[in-house]
Amino acid sequence: MxxxxxxxxxxxxxxxxxxxxLHVWGWEVPVYLFLGGLVAGLLILNAYVVLARRKQQMPTTxxxxxxxxxxxLAVGLGSLFLDLEYKxxxxxxxxxxxxxxxxxxxxxxxxxxxxxxxxxxxxxxxRTSWPFVERVRSLPLVPALDRFASRxxxxxxxxxxxxxxxxGIYTGILLSNLTARPLWxxxxxxxxxxxxxxxTGAALGAILARDHHEKENLIRIDVALIGAExxxxxxxxxxMASGNEASRAAAMLILGGPYTAxxxxxxxxxxxxxxxxxxxxxxxxxxxxxxxxPVLVLVGGLSLRFILVSAGQGTGY
Numbered sequence: 001m002x003x004x005x006x007x008x009x010x011x012x013x014x015x016x017x018x019x020x021x022l023h024v025w026g027w028e029v030p031v032y033l034f035l036g037g038l039v040a041g042l043l044i045l046n047a048y049v050v051l052a053r054r055k056q057q058m059p060t061t062x063x064x065x066x067x068x069x070x071x072x073l074a075v076g077l078g079s080l081f082l083d084l085e086y087k088x089x090x091x092x093x094x095x096x097x098x099x100x101x102x103x104x105x106x107x108x109x110x111x112x113x114x115x116x117x118x119x120x121x122x123x124x125x126x127r128t129s130w131p132f133v134e135r136v137r138s139l140p141l142v143p144a145l146d147r148f149a150s151r152x153x154x155x156x157x158x159x160x161x162x163x164x165x166x167x168g169i170y171t172g173i174l175l176s177n178l179t180a181r182p183l184w185x186x187x188x189x190x191x192x193x194x195x196x197x198x199x200t201g202a203a204l205g206a207i208l209a210r211d212h213h214e215k216e217n218l219i220r221i222d223v224a225l226i227g228a229e230x231x232x233x234x235x236x237x238x239x240m241a242s243g244n245e246a247s248r249a250a251a252m253l254i255l256g257g258p259y260t261a262x263x264x265x266x267x268x269x270x271x272x273x274x275x276x277x278x279x280x281x282x283x284x285x286x287x288x289x290x291x292x293x294p295v296l297v298l299v300g301g302l303s304l305r306f307i308l309v310s311a312g313q314g315t316g317y
Contacts (some may be wrong), residue, residue, distance in 0.1 A: 024313065028083035030305035034200075035076030036110075036171045037193055037301065039069050041201020043117060043164030044194075046223075052156035058217065062207040065125040065201070069117040077110065079139065102177045106170045113167055114160045119144045165265035168194025183250040183312040187237060199225040200301040203275075203294035215289060219279045222297065226276045233268070250315045259311045267307060271300010 042065045049055060053064040067162050084090060093107035100300030126137055136142060149156060175184040200224040209215040240251035254263040275296045281287035 025083065025309050027075070027306070028079040028276050030302070030309045032076045032083075033082040033174070033193070033305045034172045034302045035072050035079075037168055037197030037305075038200045038204065039073045039113070039117070039197075040164040040168035040171070040194060041197040041199065042066070042069050042072075042204070043160040043167070044198055045201050045205060045218075046120065046261070047161030047164065048155060051069050051161070057211075058209075058214045060210060060214055061128065061218070063124050064208055065205055066117065066120045067087065067128075068121075068204075069115060070121050073110070073113065073117070080193070102170060102173045106167075106174060107164050109163060109170055112159075113163045113301055116156055116163060119145060119149040119159060120153075120156050123153075124238065137210040163288070165194060168197045171197070175308065180310075181250075182243075182246040183308070185247075185255065186236055188232055188239070189238045192229065192236065195225055195228050195232065196301050196304060199229060200264045200298055203297035203301075206294040207291050212289075216283065217295075219289070220283060222277060222294070223279050226272050226279075226297070230268075230272055230276075233272075246315065250312075253311045253314060254307075258314075259307055262303070263311075266303035267300050270296055271303055272297075275300070 012256035045061050046066050049058045049062045081087060081090065091207045093104065094111070096104070097108060098104035110224060122136075122142070126133060126142075126146050137146075169190050172191070175181075176189040178188055179185045199222055200220045202225065206215050206218040206222065209218060237254070240247045241255065245249075253259045275293040278287065278290075278293035278296075282293070
């Protein structure tokens, strides 16, 4: 007869995804956060140009960047879809709305972003000389959608600006809401991520812009955003270093720990300080404008999300 006091225990502590630290999110989530923030920045920049009536002065920001929003967001959501454990259940996000769930907010924000940015992007695309424009224009409903987008351009721009801001904030709140991870548990992420997204959006615009004055305006915007991003990162690190034991342990991941070199080299150095200096010198006329600085900003924005997502899963309470 089997001993009733016998208890068999199966442990997963030898699982490399759990021991020595829990790792649930892989590359898919930081890619999604980066592209989501980038699209948020593009939407806000386009809204500013339309509402300020500067379309003629900034043709790339008003005519090219809106076209990129839906494809970039689709790639980002594709990477997020790969991360889902039960992919066929993705529709469940839209069967309810949970006011206290950042993921629920994000799901609905993304749905509205697709609608409004799709309208402005379609209208902008039909005014280019790109391939297949006439074929797309001849599709059912496209002329009607174009007329609607043109007639309500300013209203759609306002919605795009608000939804872009909401999308940028959501990408930060998605992490900061996970309070069990002290590296992420900061309200500053709700400010850091939209500013970083705006910076990467301005950088992409500067790469694509052909008009000198538009490129200069975008670089000037990016310099201000990089300065703000450096300030917020400094406040975030200071708040962790002066917090409780778990917060100090999380801070040590980038202050002497395994993520120190990557964070200070890729994010702060290559992604922020070097572009800030290059763009400042270019604006003062002491250096020729090149795509180098904007490309580094994009590298830094992507690196920031990869490092935060990976490092944040390495500590807990």
